[in-house]
Amino acid sequence: MANIDRRQFLKLCTASAAAVGLSQLWVPAIGEAYRKAAGGNPPIIWIQGSACNGCSTSLVNTVHPDMRELLSEIIDLSFHPGLSSGAGNLFIDGLYRIATENKGKFILVVEGAIPLAHKGALNTIGEDSSGKAVTLIDLLKNISGSARFIIAVGSCASFGGISAAEPNYAECVGLEKFIEVNKVINIPGCPPHPDWIVGTLAHLLLYGPPVLDDYGRPKMFYGGLIHNNCPRRQYFDNSIFAKNFGEDGCLLYLGCKGPLAHGDCPTRLWNSTSSWCVDVNAPCIGCTDPSFPDLTMPFYKRMPEIKGPGITSTADAIGIGLGVATAAGLGAHLAGNYFTGRIGPRKHKEEEDV
Amino acid sequence: MAERITIHPLNRGLRPLRLEVEAESGRITSARAGTTYYWDFEKTLRGKDPLDAVQITQRTNGLDFVAHTTASVRALEEMAGVKPPQNSVLCRNILLGLDIIYGHITHFYQTVVPDYVPFPPGGSSYGLPDLRINGEPAAKIQKNIWASFAARELIHRTMAVIGGKVPHICNVVYGGITYLVNSPDILKIQAILKDISRFITGEYADDLGTLENNYRDYFNIGAGAGNFLSTGEFTTGGPAGSLIPARALIGNKTVEVDKEMISMDCTGSKYKSLGPEGSLAAELEPVPDKPGGYSWVKGAVFAGTTCEVGALARMTVSGNPAIMGLGETAVSVLGRSRARFEECQILIARINGWLAQLLPDEEYALKSYVPEEGEAVGTAEASHGPVVHYVSVKNNKIHRYNVFDAFSWNLCPLTANRKNGPVEHALTGVAIAIPESPVEIYRVARSF
Numbered sequence: 001m002a003n004i005d006r007r008q009f010l011k012l013c014t015a016s017a018a019a020v021g022l023s024q025l026w027v028p029a030i031g032e033a034y035r036k037a038a039g040g041n042p043p044i045i046w047i048q049g050s051a052c053n054g055c056s057t058s059l060v061n062t063v064h065p066d067m068r069e070l071l072s073e074i075i076d077l078s079f080h081p082g083l084s085s086g087a088g089n090l091f092i093d094g095l096y097r098i099a100t101e102n103k104g105k106f107i108l109v110v111e112g113a114i115p116l117a118h119k120g121a122l123n124t125i126g127e128d129s130s131g132k133a134v135t136l137i138d139l140l141k142n143i144s145g146s147a148r149f150i151i152a153v154g155s156c157a158s159f160g161g162i163s164a165a166e167p168n169y170a171e172c173v174g175l176e177k178f179i180e181v182n183k184v185i186n187i188p189g190c191p192p193h194p195d196w197i198v199g200t201l202a203h204l205l206l207y208g209p210p211v212l213d214d215y216g217r218p219k220m221f222y223g224g225l226i227h228n229n230c231p232r233r234q235y236f237d238n239s240i241f242a243k244n245f246g247e248d249g250c251l252l253y254l255g256c257k258g259p260l261a262h263g264d265c266p267t268r269l270w271n272s273t274s275s276w277c278v279d280v281n282a283p284c285i286g287c288t289d290p291s292f293p294d295l296t297m298p299f300y301k302r303m304p305e306i307k308g309p310g311i312t313s314t315a316d317a318i319g320i321g322l323g324v325a326t327a328a329g330l331g332a333h334l335a336g337n338y339f340t341g342r343i344g345p346r347k348h349k350e351e352e353d354v
Numbered sequence: 355m356a357e358r359i360t361i362h363p364l365n366r367g368l369r370p371l372r373l374e375v376e377a378e379s380g381r382i383t384s385a386r387a388g389t390t391y392y393w394d395f396e397k398t399l400r401g402k403d404p405l406d407a408v409q410i411t412q413r414t415n416g417l418d419f420v421a422h423t424t425a426s427v428r429a430l431e432e433m434a435g436v437k438p439p440q441n442s443v444l445c446r447n448i449l450l451g452l453d454i455i456y457g458h459i460t461h462f463y464q465t466v467v468p469d470y471v472p473f474p475p476g477g478s479s480y481g482l483p484d485l486r487i488n489g490e491p492a493a494k495i496q497k498n499i500w501a502s503f504a505a506r507e508l509i510h511r512t513m514a515v516i517g518g519k520v521p522h523i524c525n526v527v528y529g530g531i532t533y534l535v536n537s538p539d540i541l542k543i544q545a546i547l548k549d550i551s552r553f554i555t556g557e558y559a560d561d562l563g564t565l566e567n568n569y570r571d572y573f574n575i576g577a578g579a580g581n582f583l584s585t586g587e588f589t590t591g592g593p594a595g596s597l598i599p600a601r602a603l604i605g606n607k608t609v610e611v612d613k614e615m616i617s618m619d620c621t622g623s624k625y626k627s628l629g630p631e632g633s634l635a636a637e638l639e640p641v642p643d644k645p646g647g648y649s650w651v652k653g654a655v656f657a658g659t660t661c662e663v664g665a666l667a668r669m670t671v672s673g674n675p676a677i678m679g680l681g682e683t684a685v686s687v688l689g690r691s692r693a694r695f696e697e698c699q700i701l702i703a704r705i706n707g708w709l710a711q712l713l714p715d716e717e718y719a720l721k722s723y724v725p726e727e728g729e730a731v732g733t734a735e736a737s738h739g740p741v742v743h744y745v746s747v748k749n750n751k752i753h754r755y756n757v758f759d760a761f762s763w764n765l766c767p768l769t770a771n772r773k774n775g776p777v778e779h780a781l782t783g784v785a786i787a788i789p790e791s792p793v794e795i796y797r798v799a800r801s802f
Binding site: 048049050051052053054055056057058060061062063066067068071072081082083084085086087088089091092115118121122123124125126127131133162163165166167168169170190191244245246265270271272274275276277278279280281282283285287293294297298299300301 | 360361362363364365366369370372390391392393394395397398402403405406409410413414415416417419464468472473474482500503504506507510511512513514515516517518519520521522524525527530531532533534542640642643718719721796
């Protein structure tokens with residue numbers, strides 16, 4: 001199993017959690033592949049912007065590999081605000097040093113949105129050795145150009161997320177509105193599943209960038225609509241709907257945004273296959289969607305535009321269209337976001353099978 | 355000669371901080387501690403469905419999120435005058451308890467320990483002075499930093515069985531919870547809890563002991579003003595009351611906590627209050643260059659004074675014997691770590707008790723509606739201290755929502771009556787051996 005090829009790797013990534021997850025096969029097979037590459041794995045610089053830092057908390061929940069395997073054997077996490085030593089200008093200077101020494105090689109991971117208001121003064125991340133305050137914008141302008149790959153972790157970094165929820169005083173944007181869109185790999189979710197983060201990093205290190213969908217998300221994790229793989233899908237098809245929490249039935253009437261959101265939650269499951277939102281009778285809140293949260297609220301009210309059974313044959317196609325329809329239902333100024341491009345598919349699209 | 359030391363960022367904590375201290379002959383004479391990023395997204399809740407607040411507000415904080423869900427639904431339940439079913443009270447207690455334990459383990463191994471033992475192994479901890487633990491004991495602690503990540507994953511795994519997924523749980527809703535654990539779930543949780551408990555009473559206890567034995571002087575560094583507050587937590591609805599009382603110690607006087615006595619003070623923060631002044635309902639306007647404003651923390655005060663919150667405050671107001679036994683040295687850098695550990699031990703035992711009290715066939719969610727109009731305040735204790743939510747509802751929509759994160763208390767910026775917050779207070783008077791590498795500042799600030 002020393003030589004795991006890309007197709008086998010993708011199979012592992014997309015397998016149902018009950019079978020494997022990223023998981024049991026990870027350590028012997030992928031671990032081996034990694035160790036081969038280990039000599040020259042590029043350093044990772046992880047920075048945090050406007051966010052709750054729950055994405056980093058989610059990363060810690062990685063199981064196969066666990067944090068020790070991940071950090072000491074697989075990736076070279078050279079810089080992370082929550083984990084790195086250093087403080088004050090040592091910290092900022094150290095970050096710049098790593099970026100300069102690894103120009104063109106390092107992977108830049110951004111967690112959190114970028115606040116543009118007041119020239120970035122709403123988020124200063126530190127001071128350099130000359131005593132000058134460094135804003136998040138300064139930092140990104142300074143180092144993003146020399147990164148080999150750039151990953152937006154979480155919905156804030158990908159699309160703005162809760163940080164950019166209206167009225168968005170801080171004028172927060174996702175990374176792809178700040179950096180050339182095709183350079184960014186988005187791993188949305190509030191927070192993303194640790195497998196999505198680790199799996200994407202793994203693909204990058206072993207085979208280069210994974211195939212992305214229209215919103216820059218790796219297809220191997222975000223290819224399917226939650227609704228299509230939902231264990232309660234049968235209820236939807238038979239028009240059996242739960243009206244109160246805890247009742248059997250599809251959760252559409254309780255606000256489920258599964259018909260809008262992409263991700264493999266229903267098969268991957270969360271926290272070492274313990275559960276996921278729908279398993280505890282709670283509706284999907286659409287946290288991986290570019291429209292989250294402005295257009296996926298109200299979370300606990302039915303999306304009025306879903307007509308019910310009969311539209312299911314093109315469920316994936318209605319994902320985006322449905323978002324626009326919902327936007328129209330909620331208010332023209334929000335729908336405008338889709339059309340003015342705050343949220344919307346990328347211009348450039350790669351076509352390749354997964 | 356006076357000198358000024360600025361540390362920005364102070365990382366590895368709940369949030370990165372900016373510290374600015376003035377020192378005279380190697381001793382800190384004044385300190386300012388604040389955050390440097392704007393974070394007030396609960397503004398988005400205006401005009402939204404009140405039920406949405408539970409999901410939006412838990413995104414305030416990627417570590418203390420369970421407290422935010424709980425405070426959020428408690429505010430609405432108080433407004434409606436409803437009591438959620440006992441099963442949901444117990445499940446919320448279990449989740450809160452686990453989240454507090456998670457916060458404590460994270461704080462100890464991720465925030466505190468690397469200032470005493472270099473991490474990752476072989477790392478120089480950026481040339482920190484005063485590293486007294488070496489050889490085998492240091493290696494053991496380094497190994498346990500890795501183990502702490504695994505313990506944290508286990509805690510989230512148990513929380514997910516109850517709450518769906520973690521971080522950011524989905525089972526807590528207005529009126530109760532969406533799912534009641536069944537017997538296989540409970541067996542799974544109990545089994546994992548044993549592993550977590552073993553880590554706490556074994557490795558965590560040992561490592562804290564190693565720190566205490568080698569750094570006894572840190573029981574005399576980083577004292578506070580002696581004001582403590584807990585908004586109370588872990589009621590089981592019965593006559594026994596709460597495990598942690600809603601109580602404050604101001605000076606040496608015990609005060610029972612009334613939420614009315616909590617107010618907002620943004621004198622030293624970059625928000626301008628548009629009034630009502632001091633009220634939790636105040637509308638806030640961000641002013642990045644506000645004169646005298648040096649932090650984005652919304653200051654929280656109780657009875658007009660700043661209060662230390664968190665495990666040490668909870669253990670103090672509940673009269674924990676181990677903490678009482680430390681006397682005055684409890685209020686110190688290592689006293690705070692000891693209080694966190696004691697709380698973990700208490701909670702892990704209680705969580706098992708709460709699991710046993712669940713009634714599988716009884717209800718866990720009310721069929722109830724949020725009132726069309728009203729206002730209320732909800733609180734919940736997080737590992738770092740109480741979170742406070744103010745909500746007002748008009749015409750079935752949220753009119754105003756204000757969130758105090760836990761650090762609104764310990765990081766309270768300078769108040770209108772020129773009071774310092776607990777972190778600033780604890781830093782004042784601390785002696786610094788090497789101004790270029792002020793490890794004493796790191797250790798004091800990271801003890802909160």
